[in-house]
Amino acid sequence: MTKPVDERILSFIDEHHVLTLAVSSGNIPWCASCFYVYLRDINLFVFTSDPDTRHIRNVVTGNNHEVAGTIALETKITGKIRGIQFSGPIRKLKGDELKISRKAYLEKFPIARLSKLYLWGVEPSYIKMTDNRLGFGKKLIWNPDNRMKN
Numbered sequence: 593m594t595k596p597v598d599e600r601i602l603s604f605i606d607e608h609h610v611l612t613l614a615v616s617s618g619n620i621p622w623c624a625s626c627f628y629v630y631l632r633d634i635n636l637f638v639f640t641s642d643p644d645t646r647h648i649r650n651v652v653t654g655n656n657h658e659v660a661g662t663i664a665l666e667t668k669i670t671g672k673i674r675g676i677q678f679s680g681p682i683r684k685l686k687g688d689e690l691k692i693s694r695k696a697y698l699e700k701f702p703i704a705r706l707s708k709l710y711l712w713g714v715e716p717s718y719i720k721m722t723d724n725r726l727g728f729g730k731k732l733i734w735n736p737d738n739r740m741k742n
Contacts, residue, residue, distance in 0.1 A: 617650035673724040678716040
């Protein structure tokens with residue numbers, strides 16, 4: 593059984609709604625900001641993005657389905673800095689996973705009903721949270737497979 597994600601990390605993810613997604617194709621990096629909903633039960637960041645965007649084209653046409661991302665609290669107060677970095681595989685959502693994700697996404701962002709949704713998911717396999725409220729530079733790590741060094 594996979595070790596659960598620390599509740600402090602989950603609470604931070606739940607408090608926010610924009611992530612930065614980082615992709616790479618041919619050793620050329622690219623980032624995109626995306627509205628997201630996080631599905632705790634299946635450990636999945638869900639966002640919508642047109643297949644013709646640069647970041648999605650890089651994932652689909654390239655052979656690298658591993659992406660990275662960040663979620664950050666914007667503050668100038670050093671003692672309040674918090675944010676996460678994560679990495680994991682990305683996929684276009686289908687079937688029951690798509691239905692569940694669509695419902696959750698539209699509950700969080702009802703305005704999205706006015707647009708065509710192309711839902712994608714990132715299942716993080718590694719999460720690192722910096723939380724300066726716990727001490728300067730304090731890190732909380734979720735690394736269930738010990739695939740990445742901290």
